[in-house]
Amino acid sequence: MLTNILTKEDTHKQLFTMGHTGCSGCAQSMAVKLIMEVLGKNTIATSATGCLEVFSTKFPESSWNIPWIHSLFENSAAVASGIEAALQITGKKEGVTVLSQAGDGGTADIGLQALSGMFERGHDVLYVCYDNGAYMNTGYQRSGLTPYDSFTTTSPSGKISFGNNRPKKYMPEIAMAHKIPYTAVASTGYPIDLQKKVKKTLSIKGPKYLQIDVPCVPGWKYEPRYSVKIAQLAVQSGLYPLFEAEYGKVVSVKKISKRVPVEEYLKLQGRFKHLFKNEAGKAEIEKIQKIADENIEQFGLL
Amino acid sequence: MKKVLEGSMAISDSIRMAEPKVISAYPITPQTHIVEHLSQMVADGDLKAEYVMVESEHSAASVVLGASACGVRTYTATAAQGLLYMEEVIYNIAGMRLPVVLTVANRAVSAPISIWNDMQDSMALRDSGAIQLVAENNQEAYDMHIQAYKIAENPNVMLPVMVCVDGFVLTHTFEVVETIDHIEKVREYLPPLNMEYTLDINNPFSFGTVGEPSVYIETRFRLSNAINNSKSVIVDAANDYREMFGKYEGALIDPYKMDDADTVIVAMGSVLGTIKDVVDELRESGKKIGVLKIRSFRPFPADEITDALKNIKNAIIIEKAVSLGKGGILSCEIRDALYQHRINSVNVNGYIMGLGGRDITPKNIYDLIIKAEKQEDVDGEFYGLNNELLNKVF
Ligand SMILES: Cc1ncc(C[n+]2csc(CCOP(=O)(O)OP(=O)(O)O)c2C)c(N)n1
Ligand code: SF4
Ligand SMILES: [Mg+2]
Numbered sequence: 001m002l003t004n005i006l007t008k009e010d011t012h013k014q015l016f017t018m019g020h021t022g023c024s025g026c027a028q029s030m031a032v033k034l035i036m037e038v039l040g041k042n043t044i045a046t047s048a049t050g051c052l053e054v055f056s057t058k059f060p061e062s063s064w065n066i067p068w069i070h071s072l073f074e075n076s077a078a079v080a081s082g083i084e085a086a087l088q089i090t091g092k093k094e095g096v097t098v099l100s101q102a103g104d105g106g107t108a109d110i111g112l113q114a115l116s117g118m119f120e121r122g123h124d125v126l127y128v129c130y131d132n133g134a135y136m137n138t139g140y141q142r143s144g145l146t147p148y149d150s151f152t153t154t155s156p157s158g159k160i161s162f163g164n165n166r167p168k169k170y171m172p173e174i175a176m177a178h179k180i181p182y183t184a185v186a187s188t189g190y191p192i193d194l195q196k197k198v199k200k201t202l203s204i205k206g207p208k209y210l211q212i213d214v215p216c217v218p219g220w221k222y223e224p225r226y227s228v229k230i231a232q233l234a235v236q237s238g239l240y241p242l243f244e245a246e247y248g249k250v251v252s253v254k255k256i257s258k259r260v261p262v263e264e265y266l267k268l269q270g271r272f273k274h275l276f277k278n279e280a281g282k283a284e285i286e287k288i289q290k291i292a293d294e295n296i297e298q299f300g301l302l
Numbered sequence: 303m304k305k306v307l308e309g310s311m312a313i314s315d316s317i318r319m320a321e322p323k324v325i326s327a328y329p330i331t332p333q334t335h336i337v338e339h340l341s342q343m344v345a346d347g348d349l350k351a352e353y354v355m356v357e358s359e360h361s362a363a364s365v366v367l368g369a370s371a372c373g374v375r376t377y378t379a380t381a382a383q384g385l386l387y388m389e390e391v392i393y394n395i396a397g398m399r400l401p402v403v404l405t406v407a408n409r410a411v412s413a414p415i416s417i418w419n420d421m422q423d424s425m426a427l428r429d430s431g432a433i434q435l436v437a438e439n440n441q442e443a444y445d446m447h448i449q450a451y452k453i454a455e456n457p458n459v460m461l462p463v464m465v466c467v468d469g470f471v472l473t474h475t476f477e478v479v480e481t482i483d484h485i486e487k488v489r490e491y492l493p494p495l496n497m498e499y500t501l502d503i504n505n506p507f508s509f510g511t512v513g514e515p516s517v518y519i520e521t522r523f524r525l526s527n528a529i530n531n532s533k534s535v536i537v538d539a540a541n542d543y544r545e546m547f548g549k550y551e552g553a554l555i556d557p558y559k560m561d562d563a564d565t566v567i568v569a570m571g572s573v574l575g576t577i578k579d580v581v582d583e584l585r586e587s588g589k590k591i592g593v594l595k596i597r598s599f600r601p602f603p604a605d606e607i608t609d610a611l612k613n614i615k616n617a618i619i620i621e622k623a624v625s626l627g628k629g630g631i632l633s634c635e636i637r638d639a640l641y642q643h644r645i646n647s648v649n650v651n652g653y654i655m656g657l658g659g660r661d662i663t664p665k666n667i668y669d670l671i672i673k674a675e676k677q678e679d680v681d682g683e684f685y686g687l688n689n690e691l692l693n694k695v696f
Contacts, residue, residue, distance in 0.1 A: 062511060
């Protein structure tokens with residue numbers, strides 16, 4: 001329920017303002033807003049090429065009321081490294097957050113090398129991966145973070161295929177393997193938890209990795225009003241475990257409060273509708289349930 | 303002070319004088335010595351800079367991009383595959399009008415893999431919007447880097463500058479170099495970087511926004527104007543440098559023994575040394591021959607070159623790169639410059655030589671002069687091939 005209604009003037013004062021061209025119901029834009037509320041104006045941000053960059057900075061307009069830079073698709077973490085280095089050497093780093101942002105493709109595929117370098121060098125940067133499970137900006141192609149059996153335009157379902165035939169790359173564990181001070185997974189379905197995690201990063205020096213599940217209306221093919229609900233179902237089914245890790249060790253998990261079968265999550269989304277057509281599809285849903293069960297077991301989500 | 307310096311040392315020493323605040327480094331032969339020397343300077347406290355040891359050239363360029371956008375002076379260096387790997391970022395740096403200076407230790411491009419010198423790598427970036435200056439010897443490499451910052455950071459330019467030095471031939475060769483004794487003088491020549499727009503929490507701007515068809519072409523036009531207009535800035539930088547430090551190696555071009563010449567050899571980089579030796583000898587025997595050094599390849603000094611060549615009979619263009627499927631690059635551009643001015647009295651003889659580190663010998667140059675006197679217009683002919691190898695399977 002909305003408790004306070006913002007006026008147009010209020011939203012223009014926000015650090016990530018209205019007026020951008022994101023789809024209605026875009027969870028990525030919600031996540032940015034939530035993050036900026038916590039980080040505040042002493043933030044310098046980079047964005048990789050992708051939906052967020054395109055929908056927020058159509059020249060001459062920009063939704064960013066903080067210094068912001070977009071360079072390329074795969075170098076968000078490297079550009080942020082350069083910014084951090086410049087701030088350090090000029091004595092301007094104290095009290096300033098360097099925020100590096102990219103989508104799942106810009107993070108886990110093409111940007112993984114630059115990200116790993118940033119982690120390994122120990123830059124004081126908060127890196128946020130907005131995970132909508134595909135290359136959305138270019139029209140919903142498969143990425144390394146596309147979930148098992150999802151339809152995308154390059155992993156379509158068909159007569160002999162159920163869509164993406166590989167499990168989602170476990171990116172947070174890759175981050176953790178760098179033994180960085182803080183890794184967290186959050187969801188726009190749980191904004192308070194998300195903001196709590198962002199807040200925590202403010203007190204930690206060094207590289208921080210935050211991955212956020214951000215449902216995408218046209219990519220996942222659902223009605224805009226379900227954006228929050230779907231994100232919650234991903235967590236409650238065990239498909240998107242939310243947790244925090246420090247120096248490579250899990251230190252907290254968000255427990256599932258009301259467990260649901262994965263079917264509840266899948267059936268709201270057009271990208272999984274081919275699984276609901278026949279018996280073979282049912283068997284696939286069982287496989288996805290198994291992925292959720294394993295997550296629940298691994299992270300102790302119950 | 304006069305010192306005997308390896309080219310890489312001369313370059314790193316002049317970078318130390320320019321006082322960049324962020325340096326990114328990734329090894330590739332024949333560039334590596336430069337960033338090694340710089341890392342030692344940082345380790346010894348002789349240069350106060352953040353030295354970022356990146357995981358790739360793509361990130362090397364991206365790090366200096368980010369730092370430069372914060373308004374600090376930056377430096378990186380690369381060669382060959384590394385430069386090609388940076389290409390996307392260099393275009394981006396130019397498009398965002400960031401005054402990054404980088405050294406290219408010119409090296410052949412794979413395949414076949416070769417660590418030896420030619421200019422194919424920097425040529426591949428000729429359309430990127432980066433200024434390209436080419437040094438003839440270690441002294442010039444030293445002086446040119448300090449000038450490069452002056453040019454890049456001029457408010458009317460604000461573009462990356464690539465300083466091209468021949469790999470091994472310069473980077474690994476010891477020569478006498480006269481270095482600047484007092485850093486205060488360099489500071490006077492090169493005042494602190496002062497950028498109008500930076501990533502600043504007190505004055506937020508968005509950099510690198512989306513350019514719709516309604517605005518894109520104008521941004522490219524402005525970029526094009528900026529690099530064209532940098533010609534006068536390059537000239538001023540060279541003249542001011544002469545005034546302050548007493549050294550001058552040319553500005554956009556540098557004519558050598560060209561008065562009354564009827565044959566002129568045009569080239570860039572270290573090969574000019576060999577060419578000048580040959581010309582000195584021939585001049586003694588009474589031949590009217592001169593040399594035209596191209597010091598700025600981008601911006602291309604078409605008018606200045608035309609002016610220098612318009613009254614001669616033969617131009618011999620020696621270049622260490624090729625546009626595959628076309629021929630010579632420099633020779634094509636010189637032909638175009640002459641055509642623009644409706645000058646068709648010059649025989650232009652363009653030769654591709656020295657690729658992958660093949661020596662260009664004085665004998666080669668004598669041969670070309672004899673050929674030029676007999677022949678008209680050669681475009682991008684490969685010269686100095688070993689015919690025995692041509693029918694072998696590699
Ligand atoms: C080097 C390079 N390759 C490909 C592209 C095309 N491209 C731009 S955005 C994008 C997809 C972005 O996907 P993701 O990072 O997941 O972000 P999203 O748009 O989904 O938020 C692609 C493939 C590019 N800009 N640069
Ligand atoms: S395509 Fe998806 S990620 Fe992109 S703006 Fe729309 S909802 Fe957001
Ligand atoms: Mg995505």
